[in-house]
Amino acid sequence: MQFVDLTVEPGPAYQSELSRTLASSEAIVREELLTWRMSRGMVLNQLSFVHGDPDVYVDALAEGSEIVQHEIRLVDDDRFYVYLQEANAHERPSWWTAFLEHDLIHVPPVVVEDLEAKWDDGTRAQYLIRPREGEDGAGEIAGAACLIVDRETQTATPGIWLRKRFWGRGYSGERAAALIELAFDRLDLDLVAIPVEDGNEKSRSAVEGYVERFGGGYDGVIRNATVRPDGRIVDRHRYTITREQYGRGEDSSSRPG
Incomplete structure (x- = not known):
């Protein structure tokens, strides 16, 4: 078995409203996608680790019309985990098809600090x-x-x-x-x-x-x-x-x- 360190940067056309808002904010330094899966109705479930201002992230979540539900767990003042469900993923089918139609396993980064x-x-x-x-x-x-x-x-x-x-x-x-x-x-x-x-x-x-x-x-x-x-x-x-x-x-x- 071989492993590939893959970095994907979707263009604006493939980004959700939330992703575009966060990408334009200097208060969000880095976001690591730890794991994700698609459920029925093409609802995206994802868990991320974020380094940045949690207030800015929460405000962006509140404005995101595609967000079904979410939860934030703080690590400290500017690091936190985010679980969210995002609807309307079917509007970007070619983006998700690239992942779903291949035998890819997402291996999350190792998080050293564990609550x-x-x-x-x-x-x-x-x-x-x-x-x-x-x-x-x-x-x-x-x-x-x-x-x-x-x-x-x-x-x-x-x-x-x-x-x-x-x-x-x-x-x-x-x-x-x-x-x-x-x-x-x-x-x-x-x-x-x-x-x-x-x-x-x-x-x-x-x-x-x-x-x-x-x-x-x-x-x-x-x-x-x-x-x-x-x-x-x-x-x-x-x-x-x-x-x-x-x-x-x-x-x-x-x-x-």
């Missing part, structure tokens, strides 16, 4: 955020939350990503309270650190609210803290809560123990 392995070794926990029953959008995926654990420094870093239509509902603070409790009461860590990108004043305001509530404070700004998908080098503000501060915070009287 399940990180869960098992206790270095990362990932959760979906869904509105409660009775709330607008109940049952939908509103976003995702994670807790990254560094055992060497005894530090937990919570993260969150929300679709824009679910902003302003208090999910950030509710998620923060649950993850901070997890970090101190269940994982027995010493510190929770929350980074906020410079210029994101809404996030800073939200973070300052729950950090103060749990007795924490502002450490300062870290220059050139990270590189965004579009190549920008950005600064980050750092907020922290220590175990001792958590025990003395405003919410301590309502916690068990």
Whole structure:
């Protein structure tokens, strides 16, 4: 058996509305198609690994008339998995025929970082955020939350990503309270650190609210803290809560123990 490393770049005539939108966006750095299959009615089912801005991808999905359903799972702030079903694939028959009428097996690239392995070794926990029953959008995926654990420094870093239509509902603070409790009461860590990108004043305001509530404070700004998908080098503000501060915070009287 022989293997061929094949790269295919379809022209605009063979691209879906979603593909054309994403191709024109600088916020999506790279998308790897991990696996795909065609189901009845020429509906395309595919799983991809994306490096870029999840908000831009979700907006493109919302505008894609051919999208039947989709789900996003975050790896971190700018890497995520996308499962989607795309209808109207029959409108590009020659494109799919090139694959379906030959004995080709798609071998996906090896993804080194595996969320399940990180869960098992206790270095990362990932959760979906869904509105409660009775709330607008109940049952939908509103976003995702994670807790990254560094055992060497005894530090937990919570993260969150929300679709824009679910902003302003208090999910950030509710998620923060649950993850901070997890970090101190269940994982027995010493510190929770929350980074906020410079210029994101809404996030800073939200973070300052729950950090103060749990007795924490502002450490300062870290220059050139990270590189965004579009190549920008950005600064980050750092907020922290220590175990001792958590025990003395405003919410301590309502916690068990």
